[in-house]
Amino acid sequence: MNLITTHLTRLLLSSTLLLSTTALAEQMISDGRYEIHYNAFNSSFITPEVAQLNNITRSKYRALVNVSVLKFEEDGSKTPVTAIVNGQVANLLGQAQQMEFQKIDEGNALYYIGSFRFTEEERLKISLEVQPDPNESPYNIEFEQTFYTD
Template sequence: MRFHPATLSRLLAVAALVFSPVTLAEQMMSDGQYEIHYNAFNSSFITPEVAQQNNLVRSKYRALVNVSVLEIGEDGSKKATTAIVSGQAANLIGQAQQLEFKKIDEGNALYYIGGFRFTEDEQLKITLSVQPDPNKPAYSIEFDQRFYVD
């Protein structure tokens, strides 16, 4: 199987993320119809090439939230599916930043990536709304994470 060089570099970058300590922070929810995977990490963890290819901002003061949605088939198979994704990151005193998610479609994999700023040793509450089916209510996801300047 041959890959286009850009696709190959993306696959390698995703593999690096999958097998790095960052994935220890990955979280997931499932209702039997959908699996929603989400995590947040410092944007400096991605390579400059991946950032440029996907129009993402790298900085030691920026983090990224990654969301992917899998539809679970009746036979248990899982397939990447589109969703409407929005969210915000709020500090302890309630100052919130709205997240604008960018859809990254790699054919058999779909990701929604949103970025936000943070300061050294900052605890943030990340709130996500993920709606795979526009005719059904969105899933609400909340998690707290502390960020450190890399």
């Protein structure tokens, strides 16, 4: 794959993730040191080309969790930073799936993508541990969302 195609594909993935973030209510926590953005959406929202490039499985029964961490700099700017990201998804019966997150580094953007399966109109509890500093405790994030097949 040539360099132009690689950059266009990454731009498309970034745009897709950005659009999915704005399509849902913004989900973010901040403590003055870090800002952690997160959201979940159907994997079919990304194009087949982007999915293939990033080894992401698309399915009407599979969703993605997107996590990005920004560090507040002294000048007020924000810089993407690496983090240790773990998570699980549980249904109302308590049946849980562990998610493995893959890091996607685009230079000026850095995010982590995890995936999981769901059934039609399933309400799931998503639990995340996000640890920007390995010497400090992780941030615990929990949210619930209902997923629909498309």
